[in-house]
Amino acid sequence: MAKNKNNQAIWSMRIKKNVSKLFEEVGSSIDIDKKLYKEDLRGSKVHVEMLFKQKIISFKIKNKIIYGLDKIEKEISKKNFKFSKKDEDIHMNIEKRLLEIIGEDAGYVHTARSRNDQVITDLKIWLKKDTLNIEKKLNKIIKTTLQLSEKNIKTIMPGFTHLKNAQALSFGHYLMAYVEMLNRDKKRFLNNLENLNENPLGVSALTGTSFNIDRNYTSKKLGFKHPTNNSVDTVSDRDFVLDYLYCSSVCLMHISRIAEELIIWYSDAFKLIQLDDKVLTGSSIMPQKKNPDILEYLRGKCGSVYGNLFSMLTIMKGLPLSYFKDLQDDKILIFTTSEILNNCLELLDEILKNLRPDKKRMLALAKKGYISATDFADYLVKNFSLSFREAYKKTSALVNLAEKKGKRLDELDFKDLKKIEPRINKDVTKVFNLENSVNSKKSYGGTSFENVKKMISKYKKII
Ligand code: ARG
Numbered sequence: 166m167a168k169n170k171n172n173q174a175i176w177s178m179r180i181k182k183n184v185s186k187l188f189e190e191v192g193s194s195i196d197i198d199k200k201l202y203k204e205d206l207r208g209s210k211v212h213v214e215m216l217f218k219q220k221i222i223s224f225k226i227k228n229k230i231i232y233g234l235d236k237i238e239k240e241i242s243k244k245n246f247k248f249s250k251k252d253e254d255i256h257m258n259i260e261k262r263l264l265e266i267i268g269e270d271a272g273y274v275h276t277a278r279s280r281n282d283q284v285i286t287d288l289k290i291w292l293k294k295d296t297l298n299i300e301k302k303l304n305k306i307i308k309t310t311l312q313l314s315e316k317n318i319k320t321i322m323p324g325f326t327h328l329k330n331a332q333a334l335s336f337g338h339y340l341m342a343y344v345e346m347l348n349r350d351k352k353r354f355l356n357n358l359e360n361l362n363e364n365p366l367g368v369s370a371l372t373g374t375s376f377n378i379d380r381n382y383t384s385k386k387l388g389f390k391h392p393t394n395n396s397v398d399t400v401s402d403r404d405f406v407l408d409y410l411y412c413s414s415v416c417l418m419h420i421s422r423i424a425e426e427l428i429i430w431y432s433d434a435f436k437l438i439q440l441d442d443k444v445l446t447g448s449s450i451m452p453q454k455k456n457p458d459i460l461e462y463l464r465g466k467c468g469s470v471y472g473n474l475f476s477m478l479t480i481m482k483g484l485p486l487s488y489f490k491d492l493q494d495d496k497i498l499i500f501t502t503s504e505i506l507n508n509c510l511e512l513l514d515e516i517l518k519n520l521r522p523d524k525k526r527m528l529a530l531a532k533k534g535y536i537s538a539t540d541f542a543d544y545l546v547k548n549f550s551l552s553f554r555e556a557y558k559k560t561s562a563l564v565n566l567a568e569k570k571g572k573r574l575d576e577l578d579f580k581d582l583k584k585i586e587p588r589i590n591k592d593v594t595k596v597f598n599l600e601n602s603v604n605s606k607k608s609y610g611g612t613s614f615e616n617v618k619k620m621i622s623k624y625k626k627i628i
Pocket of ligand 1: 254
């Protein structure tokens with residue numbers, strides 16, 4: 166076996182002193198990027214297969230390297246691998262160990278590549294997998310929401326604007342709004358796959374390589390669609406990182422809005438929903454408390470992820486092409502974001518599975534705030550050929566009258582209604598019925614029961 170130089174840095178011929186301890190501590194990324202070990206090993210194996218196919222390395226050396234890489238894989242997965250900060254990152258830790266295992270032939274593994282293309286190849290493979298995991302989790306929440314929605318097509322609740330009662334709607338329809346949001350998140354993540362499917366491997370440090378490599382081969386073997394087009398852009402580009410962080414931010418912003426809404430509905434003031442004890446916590450001093458801590462956790466978590474998006478945007482700003490150490494921070498931002506997002510998706514699913522609407526309270530609240538005023542205005546337009554603005558004025562007068570008398574619109578005497586519009590007849594009372602109100606919104610995308618039912622089955626088919 167060749168002399169084992171495993172105590173020296175790869176560049177020790179050129180850089181004669183050990184790097185300052187201080188920098189070794191902060192400059193090393195191994196604690197973070199060891200997460201990429203599987204992707205890195207897979208990339209290296211495909212790379213040496215290609216080098217052999219292209220007659221750049223011999224059969225014997227290729228096999229030796231693959232043997233060493235397989236051994237390293239076992240060591241890492243069995244936690245028998247000693248990661249060292251001295252060797253900076255996952256790429257050099259693996260190459261260093263390969264040298265220990267197979268000797269100087271390990272040196273062939275880095276022919277026609279650089280850590281610059283290696284690291285983004287690993288990261289893209291990792292992100293593709295994570296994107297598909299996120300898709301699965303979003304599908305799961307969508308399914309849970311569809312089930313809850315299906316049970317509540319006819320549950321009537323107040324719809325709010327400005328948190329004031331606006332118009333009555335189906336709780337099922339309301340939940341389908343969540344489905345739309347989550348489905349857009351899914352599409353947004355999946356849109357990233359096109360860029361993630363471009364293979365960086367082989368652009369080497371920044372210019373490409375003079376070796377006769379086959380980038381189409383490595384693309385195919387690593388599950389990419391095709392190689393990237395420009396070597397300089399490839400090692401400089403972190404748009405795919407920003408895309409992921411942006412998609413995660415939007416998804417967590419949605420989760421935060423949903424959480425906030427549920428917190429309000431769960432509050433003692435609203436009491437529109439009940440939550441199972443499983444998703445509630447108590448207070449150390451107030452024995453009566455059942456707090457929605459998990460929802461508050463979900464509401465807050467987008468803060469850290471927005472921070473990650475802004476960190477990456479700021480790192481990229483003003484950075485000349487091509488590779489700089491600044492880029493190394495992309496991985497911690499990706500990994501922490503992924504952990505937060507994946508947790509929050511699971512938690513949201515759990516919350517939705519443990520939530521029940523208080524149908525009585527929903528209906529009681531929906532009856533407040535003159536919620537059918539717009540229905541009355543529409544009735545006047547349809548029956549007496551009034552312009553909407555005229556009908557709006559008459560309805561305002563009706564609401565003022567009801568307010569003065571301290572009554573709901575449906576409690577007013579028929580003669581009071583006649584004062585507003587003498588031509589109306591008794592069938593007007595129908596418009597104050599909330600079920601009729603909800604069911605009358607048959608325009609595409611509206612809240613009528615039939616619409617909600619159709620939308621649920623449409624989604625059930627595509628999920
Ligand atoms: N650990 C490095 C990173 O994550 C890999 C690329 C290093 N390249 C270099 N020229 N120093 O960015």
